[in-house]
Amino acid sequence: MTSTSTGAHDQEGAGGGAWFDRWATQYDSERRLLISPFDAYYAAAGEAVSLTADGTRRTTGADGGPIRVLDLGAGTGLLTAVLAQALPGAQLTLLDEAPGMLAQARERFSSIADQNTVLEGDLLGDLPEGPYDVIASGLAIHHLDPADQARVYAAARERLAPGGVFVNAEQLKAPAQWLEDHFLERELVHARAGGFTPEAEAQAWERWSIDQHVTLEDQLGWLHAAGYDTVECVFKAWRFAVVAGWRAM
Numbered sequence: 001m002t003s004t005s006t007g008a009h010d011q012e013g014a015g016g017g018a019w020f021d022r023w024a025t026q027y028d029s030e031r032r033l034l035i036s037p038f039d040a041y042y043a044a045a046g047e048a049v050s051l052t053a054d055g056t057r058r059t060t061g062a063d064g065g066p067i068r069v070l071d072l073g074a075g076t077g078l079l080t081a082v083l084a085q086a087l088p089g090a091q092l093t094l095l096d097e098a099p100g101m102l103a104q105a106r107e108r109f110s111s112i113a114d115q116n117t118v119l120e121g122d123l124l125g126d127l128p129e130g131p132y133d134v135i136a137s138g139l140a141i142h143h144l145d146p147a148d149q150a151r152v153y154a155a156a157r158e159r160l161a162p163g164g165v166f167v168n169a170e171q172l173k174a175p176a177q178w179l180e181d182h183f184l185e186r187e188l189v190h191a192r193a194g195g196f197t198p199e200a201e202a203q204a205w206e207r208w209s210i211d212q213h214v215t216l217e218d219q220l221g222w223l224h225a226a227g228y229d230t231v232e233c234v235f236k237a238w239r240f241a242v243v244a245g246w247r248a249m
């Protein structure tokens with residue numbers, strides 16, 4: 001497995017650098033509690049990446065070689081594992097600014113280490129050159145300012161090979177406060193029913209304090225503005241949505 005540092009990641013405060021590392025070892029075990037539609041949500045991302053821009057199954061990269069995948073904000077590799085299962089034999093590049101999260105990912109993928117490149121770096125820096133057949137992200141881009149989120153959508157489009165897809169499994173802002181309140185309430189009910197402790201909930205609130213959710217309408221607008229040829233929300237359950245943009249063949 002190749003490991004490199006790229007981009008700026010020198011802040012240690014809220015939202016910067018290794019901020020997520022303090023939760024790295026407990027991260028995976030809490031996910032099902034914090035995402036009520038967990039299986040369907042990640043599965044939708046896996047299904048979307050498996051389709052090329054003409055609807056055929058993605059079995060090779062655009063150049064006839066292995067499928068090249070970039071996971072933005074890969075963390076412990078939870079989404080990356082779904083991508084690896086959907087795209088057998090793919091070359092996986094994991095980009096994240098938190099070394100502790102990436103350490104968990106290295107452990108997860110130790111048996112297929114030769115298929116992976118782990119990059120420690122900032123989503124706001126230049127993305128790796130590519131081209132990539134698949135660029136995906138799970139619950140990471142909403143940590144950026146909305147203007148920067150839109151920039152990442154555009155930068156991903158620039159790095160896609162023909163027929164490639166950008167897929168973002170994201171959390172959304174509701175279009176009205178009453179619905180936003182419901183988004184939150186129903187997830188808290190789910191987490192508490194599953195045994196989420198008050199201590200874990202307090203930590204979750206700390207993580208959520210830096211979230212900068214935008215509406216589904218904004219997400220789809222950014223994809224259109226960035227020049228993706230086919231744009232769709234392929235999954236939605238209240239706060240959780242998977243949006244996708246394909247580049248034509």
Ligand SMILES: C[S@@+](CC[C@H](N)C(=O)[O-])C[C@H]1O[C@@H](n2cnc3c(N)ncnc32)[C@H](O)[C@@H]1O
Binds near residue numbers: 122137
């Ligand atoms: C909630 S975790 C999601 C991890 C994984 N994608 C998943 O689906 O479980 C968010 C990840 O985004 C990373 N992240 C947040 N802002 C970042 C940035 N500006 N540059 C690189 N990584 C970032 C964090 O370090 C963290 O690992």
